[in-house]
Amino acid sequence: MMSNELRVVHYVNQFFGQQGGEDMAGMQFVVKEGPVGPGIALERILGARGKVVATLICGDNYFAENIDRAADEGAGLIADFKPDVFLAGPAFEAGRYGMACGAVSKAVACRFGIPAITGMAEENPGVELYRHDVYIVRTQRSALKVTENLAAMVNLAMKILSRDEQSRLVTREAIGRPSEDGYFAQGVIKNEYTRKTAAERGIDMLLAKLGGGHFETELPLPVQSDLKPAPPIEKPLSRCEIALVSDGGLVPKSNPHGMRGRGNLVWAAYELDTFLPNDFSSDDYSIAHTGYYPVYVLEDPNRMVPADIMRDLEREGVIGKLHPFFYSTSGNGTVRNRCWEMGTEIVKNLQQRGVDGVILTST
Amino acid sequence: MEQAGFPVVNITAVPSVSQMVGLSRVLRGESVANILGNAQLTRKEEKNLRRRYVLRALELLKTGGDSKQVFTLSGAE
Numbered sequence: 001m002m003s004n005e006l007r008v009v010h011y012v013n014q015f016f017g018q019q020g021g022e023d024m025a026g027m028q029f030v031v032k033e034g035p036v037g038p039g040i041a042l043e044r045i046l047g048a049r050g051k052v053v054a055t056l057i058c059g060d061n062y063f064a065e066n067i068d069r070a071a072d073e074g075a076g077l078i079a080d081f082k083p084d085v086f087l088a089g090p091a092f093e094a095g096r097y098g099m100a101c102g103a104v105s106k107a108v109a110c111r112f113g114i115p116a117i118t119g120m121a122e123e124n125p126g127v128e129l130y131r132h133d134v135y136i137v138r139t140q141r142s143a144l145k146v147t148e149n150l151a152a153m154v155n156l157a158m159k160i161l162s163r164d165e166q167s168r169l170v171t172r173e174a175i176g177r178p179s180e181d182g183y184f185a186q187g188v189i190k191n192e193y194t195r196k197t198a199a200e201r202g203i204d205m206l207l208a209k210l211g212g213g214h215f216e217t218e219l220p221l222p223v224q225s226d227l228k229p230a231p232p233i234e235k236p237l238s239r240c241e242i243a244l245v246s247d248g249g250l251v252p253k254s255n256p257h258g259m260r261g262r263g264n265l266v267w268a269a270y271e272l273d274t275f276l277p278n279d280f281s282s283d284d285y286s287i288a289h290t291g292y293y294p295v296y297v298l299e300d301p302n303r304m305v306p307a308d309i310m311r312d313l314e315r316e317g318v319i320g321k322l323h324p325f326f327y328s329t330s331g332n333g334t335v336r337n338r339c340w341e342m343g344t345e346i347v348k349n350l351q352q353r354g355v356d357g358v359i360l361t362s363t
Numbered sequence: 364m365e366q367a368g369f370p371v372v373n374i375t376a377v378p379s380v381s382q383m384v385g386l387s388r389v390l391r392g393e394s395v396a397n398i399l400g401n402a403q404l405t406r407k408e409e410k411n412l413r414r415r416y417v418l419r420a421l422e423l424l425k426t427g428g429d430s431k432q433v434f435t436l437s438g439a440e
């Protein structure tokens with residue numbers, strides 16, 4: 001039996017929780033009473049319907065580096081607030097934040113049996129990972145329409161909580177189709193009552209398809225990821241050429257190829273001997289990647305691109321050869337298609353030189 | 364790169380993304396902002412740590428990997 005005013009708990013990361021930027025991404029959980037940051041808009045949207053009784057804040061790195069543990073920890077911290085609804089984010093296109101929102105929402109929904117709703121953009125890795133477990137409202141990549149997004153999240157929550165007599169579903173759940181309520185499909189088949197028989201609906205669809213009209217499938221076929229791993233290296237490493245690749249955005253100071261810190265589209269090949277010699281200077285580099293705190297890598301780029309170790313191993317004969325070029329790109333909110341394309345372009349270079357294997361370092 | 368036949372080891376602090384893409388040789392690194400380093404260690408200790416990671420990665424290049432597992436320095440998760 002729910003009270004008149006909903007008790008809402010809101011999850012945000014360190015940035016939206018006003019604790020700091022990437023420099024605070026390692027912070028542990030903090031619970032604040034009342035709304036913080038976008039939670040204030042959220043409370044306005046709720047109006048008389050509810051209050052944000054608490055805000056759960058956590059650093060994106062602390063969460064992302066041990067997702068399951070953090071999700072459990074976060075869920076445990078809000079028990080005392082007795083929430084009726086849990087909202088996370090929205091995370092837009094921020095990958096670590098999206099995964100945190102998905103994971104903590106899932107943990108809360110499982111532990112407390114309350115609606116747990118988040119929001120993110122389609123390309124956010126959190127969508128694929130959590131859409132089956134959590135209602136994820138579709139947002140744009142930018143935070144521009146955050147108020148609209150929060151409103152959509154609240155509407156979905158209200159729908160779920162209502163005892164909607166108009167529900168078409170056999171189970172009488174008060175939830176609309178993904179396209180109607182603006183959330184990502186969960187891959188769940190639900191039976192509805194309808195006026196037309198399946199035969200009639202099938203013919204309608206076929207006629208629409210043949211006539212070039214609009215039709216909506218009732219059962220979309222799942223898209224499989226059928227990536228077959230490349231075969232392992234057979235010959236001894238001492239006869240192999242190994243290449244270093246990274247999507248951490250390490251570039252020369254002037255960023256001559258114009259790599260973007262977010263939504264990047266380019267890659268570049270840098271000759272390792274000149275780009276990252278053993279006697280490097282930190283002043284000679286930039287990080288074209290706004291998704292992580294760059295200080296450590298700028299201090300010593302080998303922490304991202306282990307040229308120092310690879311040279312040692314080459315000298316010692318552990319590997320045959322370190323591929324002379326380092327392939328650099330930046331993978332922060334980079335469109336998936338372009339990532340694939342960049343990979344195929346880099347492959348041409350690897351093929352020319354007879355590279356045997358690749359070490360790809362990410363954040 | 365894998366599709367083209369080049370075995371890849373992806374060293375990352377957030378392996379779920381790599382697994383989602385379907386990679387089979389995913390090695391968990393140190394931390395997001397310092398994937399093959401550790402600011403708490405001396406330069407020398409750090410280099411030793413980095414060397415262990417690189418050797419582990421090279422080792423994994425010689426295996427078929429496992430898309431359901433995330434590998435670590437000492438084994439798998």
